Amino acid sequence: MWAGRRQLTSRRVQIHLVIWGTAAAILAALPGMLVQDPDLAELIGTNAIPPGSFYLTTVSGSALAATGVVLAISPALEKTGLAEWLAAPGRHSLSLYALHILLGMGTLEAIGRLDGSLSPTQIFGYSLGFCALSMVMGWVWNIFAKRGPLEALMRWSTD
Template identity: 60%
Template sequence: MALGFAGLVLLDYEAHCNWQTLAYLDFCTLEGFLRHSFFNGWLSVFSWVSFVFLGMWIWRQDLAQKGTQNRLILWGLAASLLAALPGLILKDPQLAELLGTASLPPGPCYLIAASGSAWVMIGAMLRLGTLLDRIGLAEWMATPGRMALSLYVAHILLGMGTLEAMGLLDGSLSPETIFGFSLGFCALSMVLTWVWTLLTPRGPLEALMRRVAEIFR
């Protein structure tokens, strides 16, 4: 997070980016590829790898304990609210952008706010696990999690690709409509992943990753 923020302050984040066409100049050169991969790409290593390390840390906690679940909810809520304050308080546009909660550029406040909201959701789902299992929803909601990589790629290539083909990614959609599309994708994902598990226990990309890992083990 610190390295990514230092890059935002010291370097030109918008270098070689065409925001109108979403094209990245010189991507096929070594310098352009490294810059895009580590600094100002859509999911550059700095600062997005922060989520990876945070997820590894959460996984090592005793998630079955209610105390851990409560802390995830409370700390996550506090982190999300506090991280949103600088962008609301600061009057300077450049500082507000650096310390805002927009995902581009991925400043520290965005990383903290996004992580906090994830903590809240993880803690809440764990607390509701028994209830969800009792009403028969636990397995339906857990199945997509076993295919998170495949669904992540699908939501970009198929979900957003379909919206782009329909001309709906021009900024005209309201937040309510976007939320509705998101819920629809989640519901469809639960059904499709449940059907997929009847055929094979792993998603297509998860199976591919396992195959590659076994080759290089």
């Protein structure tokens, strides 16, 4: 909410998001990397399961930095036509969140890969694949409907 209340079109705010988001992500990740005791490393580490305060700070900082970068390059994205492709999944965020849990995590669970055996590179690859698929499917869905299916259901149920 704090970031959303900033003047996000301001170049200064965009730069601050990148700088402070990156700093928060790095500083929150450092303690877990420097500690040798496995029990303490688990407590102050950045593992997603269970999500501790260092994990939350790392991913929040990363998200703020990524948001700052995307906002900074958005004029160039609009010129190339990529802005619409990137905006399409944002109109379906609830549906995509549910789909990533059901389809993404469900598939990994079904093939026995949700046990922590995936490397960071593999996780990144799966994530990029899901993001690419989300962009394409979001763009296609926008041809037929203004909102995603769960977004439309939420709108219908609250009207």
